[in-house]
Amino acid sequence: MKKTFYLPVLGLMLSTSLFAQDQKETVKNIVSEATTNSQLKNLAHELLDVVGPRLVGSPEMKNAHDWAVQKYADWGIPAENEQWGVWRGWDRGITHIDMVSPRSVSLEGMQLAWSPSTSSKGIEAEVVILPEAKDSISFQKTLNSVKGKFVLISMPQPTGRPDDNWEKWATPESFEKMKMEREAQNDAWNARIKTTGYSSRELPKILEKAGAAGIVTSNWSRGFGVNKIFSAYTEKIPMVDIALEDYGLLYRLAEYGDKPVIKVMAQSKDLGEVPTFNTIAQIKGSEKPEEYVILSAHFDSWDGAQGATDNGTGTLVMMEAMRILKKVYPNPKRTILVGHWGSEEQGLNGSRSFVKDHPEIVAGVQAVFNQDNGTGRVATISGNGFLNAYDYVGSWLAAVPDEVASIETNFPGIPGGGGSDYASFVAAGAPAFNLSSLSWDYWNYTWHTNRDTYDKIVWDDVQNNAILTAVLAYMASEDEDKTSRDKIVLPISKRTGEQMTWPEARDSTRRGGLDD
Incomplete structure (x- = not known):
């Protein structure tokens, strides 16, 4: 009796211990790769200095999509540009x-x-x-x-x-x-x-x-x-x-x-109707390929400057995280997918299109991690109204080294209404979380301005964000359990006096700036 009772428990303890050792080693390798072999500055130069700003419908936007696909191919990560609509094409000129x-x-x-x-x-x-x-x-x-x-x-x-x-x-x-x-x-x-x-x-x-x-x-x-x-x-x-x-x-x-x-x-030149895209890349899951950890950042920008912190830095974080994961965690349990969304600036159009066009992926979402508010290190994460978000996001954050991130959390929080692409997934009921950064005077000095340039990037903070994202993706992929989608009962709005409702999923503008 004792033998048949204790051996499974011992096996479970050994399995848990081995996973803890593997987890610690993987996180250590993520940090090492990010700090000793960072590609952030190279990526930033190519994207911001060479390609430039990425206004939807512009030649630079298409160049950015093609550049990202090639960069992922260089890292051995399959990627493609997925068309979701058309836009009024325009070339700024001098x-x-x-x-x-x-x-x-x-x-x-x-x-x-x-x-x-x-x-x-x-x-x-x-x-x-x-x-x-x-x-x-x-x-x-x-x-x-x-x-x-x-x-x-x-x-x-x-x-x-x-x-x-x-x-x-x-x-x-x-x-x-x-x-x-x-x-x-x-x-x-x-x-x-x-x-x-x-x-x-x-x-x-x-x-x-x-x-x-x-x-x-x-x-x-x-x-x-x-x-x-x-x-x-x-x-x-x-x-x-x-x-x-x-x-x-x-x-x-x-x-x-x-x-x-x-x-x-x-x-300037009016280029007529041009296609507009999302760039999608993924590392296929080895055990649960139909479940997804999604890294999210919008690719487009306004074009008063280089679009460095809105959202060049978010783009760099997600690309660097994918590069690191491919190197140190090449066979994830779940599929790790990255979305570089088009036309976020005109209303979350790229991510809304993706959610609308890929219900099977949305149904399989384990978690979405989005970053979009500047160069600062991530400081806060909200549970966005998912009742049990604390249980899983909290456990994933526990694996992040203290020197990388000290994050204030708000669980369960309330659902975000549309400030960035995570909201497209939240509206569809998928657990999505915004990695919200410290300000660095973002609103005044770089958000949609003529000074949103390479020199405003704070490299240590962006590197920390890449490590944080990679660790969260790894932990979400390895989690034994599928994340809960249970939602809180929303409170009464102080503004209207009525009970708040969950945001509704909306389709995107598929013909931007064009007369039908």
Whole structure:
């Protein structure tokens, strides 16, 4: 009796002990490979310096997809570009913006994404401020004044110094005075826009119809030298964004009656309808190939700079994690799949398409790990409303070396609503977790700005994130149990007073920027 009772227990203890030893050794090897043979800087150079920013529909976006497939092939990892839709193709080209009167000076600025081009000779015209009117009827009568002119449609900022600089150096009274004056100016400008009868998005088209030569904006990001760069709303005339400092110069000259003149050369090309893709790579599972650990990062970016921290760093983390896993853990229990999603910036389109098109993969998801908010080391993870997330994510995190990550967790949390691609999976009921990073002034200085460049990357933090991701993927793959998908009962919303509901899975925009 004793022999038949104790031997299985002894065998279980030995098995558990051996797995613990294997786990410790694998984690050690992951850390060693990441720290002694890092490929992060090489990958960053190739992606950010050579390929460049990755606006959906641009040649650079397609180049990035092809580069990733080849890079994975070099590592012995099968990969492919999977088309999910089409988009309006556009090639940025070169922008030159110069003031030619009352003096000559080159201005810092660029055309906005999908802006119409100028002729090869460019456009030279006077700069005027958006006409002021008492109401929408009066505004219509002012539109003749914009014909043949570049029109300034953004509020001129009273200061180019961020608030933390004021707080450090100004007297409290001076700081408060500046904020009050800026708030009053902002209110006045919003009222000026409102009396036109149009939104700030509609105005460019109205001014275009009135015969304006071009539209000039300045979307300051509340930091030294940073503007946010998004898309144009015109169809035939150029729309450009100019740095706060130069925009203020033009505004003051126009306001004082000095009649500034600028010359804009914008050499963009409309490429018509082009295919858009996700890049998918995977290391096939050896025991449970139909269950998936998914590494997730969006591949596209806005193109005001290089897209280094949004989401170049997330892309680097996932690629480096896959490279490491292929080397030290080549035969995972479950399939480890990486998705480099297209057109996240326009509404999670790549990941939503994948979820819609691959229900069999979504059904087999063990866990999704997504990273998308800058270069900082991962600091927080939420359970996203999955009732038992603590049980499995907590055990996986326990294997991560303390020197790599000290992470604050929020279990069970509530489901994320759409800030990044993990939300596409959460909405479909698949356990997906966002690896949320420390700020490094992400929102002000690099999120969608003209300064989101290679030099802003913090390499130690990105390396730690690659180790963290690789360890989590390894642990999720090896877990004996399939993760639970049980959801919490959501609380009452403080905003609406009604019970919150789980987000609904949505299909993507499959024809972006194209007239049907």
